[in-house]
Amino acid sequence: MKSLFLQYRKSILSTTALLSVFAIIGALMVGLTYISTADDIRRNEELQLLKQLNTIVPAELYNNDLLSDTITIKPNTLLGTSEDTLAYRARKDGKPVAAVFSSIAPNGYNGAIHILVGVFYDGRIAGVRVVKHHETPGLGDAVDASRSDWILGFNNKSLDNPKEKLWKVKRDGGVFDQFTGATITPRAVVKAVYNALLYFNENREKLFASNGKAAGEKTADTPPISKSESSEAGNSKPGKATLEQQSHD
Ligand SMILES: Cc1cc2nc3c(=O)[nH]c(=O)nc-3n(C[C@H](O)[C@H](O)[C@H](O)COP(=O)(O)O)c2cc1C
Numbered sequence: 001m002k003s004l005f006l007q008y009r010k011s012i013l014s015t016t017a018l019l020s021v022f023a024i025i026g027a028l029m030v031g032l033t034y035i036s037t038a039d040d041i042r043r044n045e046e047l048q049l050l051k052q053l054n055t056i057v058p059a060e061l062y063n064n065d066l067l068s069d070t071i072t073i074k075p076n077t078l079l080g081t082s083e084d085t086l087a088y089r090a091r092k093d094g095k096p097v098a099a100v101f102s103s104i105a106p107n108g109y110n111g112a113i114h115i116l117v118g119v120f121y122d123g124r125i126a127g128v129r130v131v132k133h134h135e136t137p138g139l140g141d142a143v144d145a146s147r148s149d150w151i152l153g154f155n156n157k158s159l160d161n162p163k164e165k166l167w168k169v170k171r172d173g174g175v176f177d178q179f180t181g182a183t184i185t186p187r188a189v190v191k192a193v194y195n196a197l198l199y200f201n202e203n204r205e206k207l208f209a210s211n212g213k214a215a216g217e218k219t220a221d222t223p224p225i226s227k228s229e230s231s232e233a234g235n236s237k238p239g240k241a242t243l244e245q246q247s248h249d
Contacts, residue, residue, distance in 0.1 A: 053088055055145075056118035056127035057098045062090035066100075071207060072242040073101060078199040080104035080112075080192060087207055087243075096121040096208040099200065102131075105192035109184045110134035113143065117196040121208070124161075128154045128193055133185075140185030150177060150186065159197050167194040206243055 046067055053066055069089045075081045080103060087101035100118040113133040118126035128151050135141045142148040153176060168174025169187050178186045200207065 052116070052129065052131070053100055053118075056100050056116060056129060057090045062092050062097045064089070064091040064094075066090055069210075071210070074243055076199060078195045078202075080106050080195070084242075089208055091208075098126045099207045100126070101196070101200075101207075103192050103196040103199075105188040107184075107188045107191075108133060108135055109140045109182070109188075110136065113185070113188055113192070115189065115192060115196075117193060117200075119197065119200045121204070123158045123197070123201060123204075125154045125157050125193070125197070127152075128189075130189070135185045136182070139179065139182040142179050142182070143185055143189050150179070151189075153177065154193055157193075159194075159201055164194075167191075203243060 050067055057066075066088050069091065070086045071089065073079065073081070073085045073087055075083060079085070079101070085102040087099050089099050090097040098118050098120045100116055103115050103117050105113040105115065111134050113135065114131050116129045116131055118128070120126050129145055130143045130151060133141065133144065135143065142150050145151050162175045165173070166175045167190060169176045169178040169183055169190055171178050171183050172187065174190065176186060176190050
């Protein structure tokens with residue numbers, strides 16, 4: 001009886017040891033696969049982001065490293081943001097060309113509509129893209145560039161073109177088309193884009209300013225740019241920095 005028990009215990013122990021070895025080998029393989037693919041995944045994500053940014057600011061218009069030349073924008077009421085976001089700065093031979101930054105239209109038909117807004121240094125819109133939304137397919141989703149060309153109607157518009165009172169959908173007396181049976185979504189996007197232009201207008205120099213680091217250089221802790229530090233964008237060197245929080249209540 002005792003020897004049967006000992007034999008049984010031995011067999012459990014050896015099975016447990018075998019399973020443990022397999023578990024360790026499995027975990028090691030998962031870990032190794034993660035390590036070997038993490039760089040590829042990151043590179044692919046960066047490529048996707050760059051591709052999206054280049055639909056707004058074409059690559060031939062700038063020659064800096066767009067993905068590295070960023071500035072952190074603190075939550076801002078004009079942008080509808082409640083978290084830090086990044087602005088990507090395009091420059092040609094060091095001179096500012098355009099900035100691309102995030103904005104949120106809070107009042108879509110089905111909630112928030114997340115957009116990317118690109119603005120040339122002279123204040124004209126380089127392009128707008130909806131990057132996330134929950135609008136109804138076949139109705140409000142025409143704001144998405146993959147569904148219609150409506151969003152391209154913002155290209156080259158600025159705070160003065162059209163005048164402020166025309167920054168509305170046609171049904172409200174403005175110049176922007178609405179969609180048949182769906183005015184709420186385009187109305188929300190038009191307002192968000194206008195507010196993004198107001199934000200750009202108020203922060204242009206700070207948006208293109210930097211902390212003096214070269215483009216692409218990693219900065220772990222970047223202090224916020226204060227008003228006194230903000231310099232003429234045309235003379236500033238690219239890099240990473242932070243825009244302070246602003247309230248527009
Ligand atoms: C099921 C359903 C989904 C809708 N989805 C949207 C939408 O995504 N975007 C939108 O603007 N309007 C949507 N509408 C229509 C709005 O309720 C509203 O009637 C419309 O935006 C007003 O535009 P109009 O003044 O051109 O009719 C939806 C309506 C229904 C019944």
